[in-house]
Amino acid sequence: MPTYKITGIDVDFPFEAYDSQLVYMEKVIQSLQQKCNTLLESPTGTGKTLCLLCATLAWRKSLGGFSTGMRERSSQSEGSISDVSPSQGARSKLPTIVYASRTHSQIQQVIQELKRTCYRPKMVVLGSREQLCIHDKVSLLRGKTQTNACRMLCRKRGKRSCAHYSHVADYMKKNPHLGDEPIDIEDLVNVGRRFGPCPYYVSRELHKVADILFAPYNYLIDRNLRKILNVDWNNSILIFDEAHNLESLCADAASFDLPxxxxxxxxxxxxxxxxxxxxxxxxxxxxxxxxxxxxxxxxxxxxxxxxxxxxxxxxxxxxxxxxxxxx
Missing domain, CATH: 1.10.287 (Helix Hairpins)
Known part of the structure; x- marks a missing residue:
């Protein structure tokens, strides 16, 4: 795998890079080093996603090792899972990378690109209950009705509680390497169906220690969703892929209909x-x-x-x- 020295950073690229790709990765690393906003555009088929991942992860790796192979647990999260994320006091001060795209199908393509690289950061894909819930009855619901039903079952104890939720803490303790290899929504659901833990709360726990997390735009744009993420936004790298419709999404998030x-x-x-x-x-x-x-x-x-x-x-x-x- 070729290695390129770009603005002092060794970038491992899975192929011989084109000149345009080297320029693209140079601009990505420059923006990271200078802590500034950057708007980059590249034609379809030029390997933009691969360049973004390799350049960003190479820069992040130069600051310190990934969390791969390690499982940090906050004292607030031991033995229980909560809708409110604990503080980041015990976490590393290294920046978290948040990679946002329009849809989960596009995120799935990004993860396929990640698999082609040599970088293996601790990662997770964030999704909604509609995509991740495997409870026989709650999975059939939608919207706030599903959210309220899920929270109610998670608060209960005994036979009437959600068995999948109660298995999360034990599963995470026994499987600290989850997320060391690239996984997507379907992989999380398969873990839940095979071993029992709730995929939704597994992802919520995993994102607390992830080096890079993948999510749709609304997780960053929607204030309520953004608040529940255990991310230090002042020490994070935000990547908006396919961002040409971001303005309209922001307008929609700040709007409502009154018929x-x-x-x-x-x-x-x-x-x-x-x-x-x-x-x-x-x-x-x-x-x-x-x-x-x-x-x-x-x-x-x-x-x-x-x-x-x-x-x-x-x-x-x-x-x-x-x-x-x-x-």
């Missing part, structure tokens, strides 16, 4: 609450049933409806955009 029918239903519900509160107060002579708060809510909703109706929308295609504040 007119929903606003109308809210106004009607507020009116019903007013009537119900008045009726209960008259029946029981209980002054705690105060309709004033519901009346205020109804007034606010009516005002919102009026202001929305005043927005000068010329066409559904163009919509309406208000200019941002200028400082």
């Amino acid at each position: 007119s029918w929903l606003l109308t239903a809210c106004i009607s519900e507020a009116k019903n609450c007013i009537d119900l509160s008045i009726a209960r107060r008259e029946e029981s002579n209980d002054k705690s049933h105060n309709p004033d708060n519901f009346a205020i809510l109804k007034a606010l909703l009516l005002k919102l409806e009026k202001r929305i109706a005043e927005v000068p929308i010329q066409s559904k295609e163009m919509g309406f955009t208000r200019p941002g504040l200028t400082s």
Whole structure:
């Protein structure tokens, strides 16, 4: 396997590198050394992903060894798994690499590229419960319903608890080398089906000690998902692969829909609450049933409806955009 000296870093590349690939890896390493943001573009088929991985991992390896073969355990995580990640106090101060792409199918392709390199960092792929849950009933649910059902079963004890969740701590203790070799979502699911531990919580535990983690964009863009990751964002390398639609994804993450029918239903519900509160107060002579708060809510909703109706929308295609504040 050829080795190239690029800005003082020995980069092992699985093939004889083209000049364009050497230039690409040079720019990647320069941005890492200078701790700056970099926008890189390369045509399809030029080995961009392989260059990104080799250059970044070579630079990271030059700072210190990978966590491969080691299993650090926080005292807060011994014997229990939590939705809230423990602090990074016991972890190395070496930077964590977060490799984000649009979809899990694209991440799977990136992992295939990682297998072609000689680098073996401790790694993990992050996924949702919909992709990783193997519980007979919970796996059939979706969205918040699935999340709530999972958390409820994980809090229970005995026969009514999730058996897969209860096996995670013991499995991780007996298999400290999990993640030393590249694994993807399907591999985690196969581990769960074969040996019993919950693939979702296995990935959540594994990411606490990973040198590089792979995830879809929303794990970095969505504030709630970002908060639960055990990552020191001030000491991390963020790679957005295939980032040409990142702007629209950020806009979607900061947006929400408020259909007119929903606003109308809210106004009607507020009116019903007013009537119900008045009726209960008259029946029981209980002054705690105060309709004033519901009346205020109804007034606010009516005002919102009026202001929305005043927005000068010329066409559904163009919509309406208000200019941002200028400082």
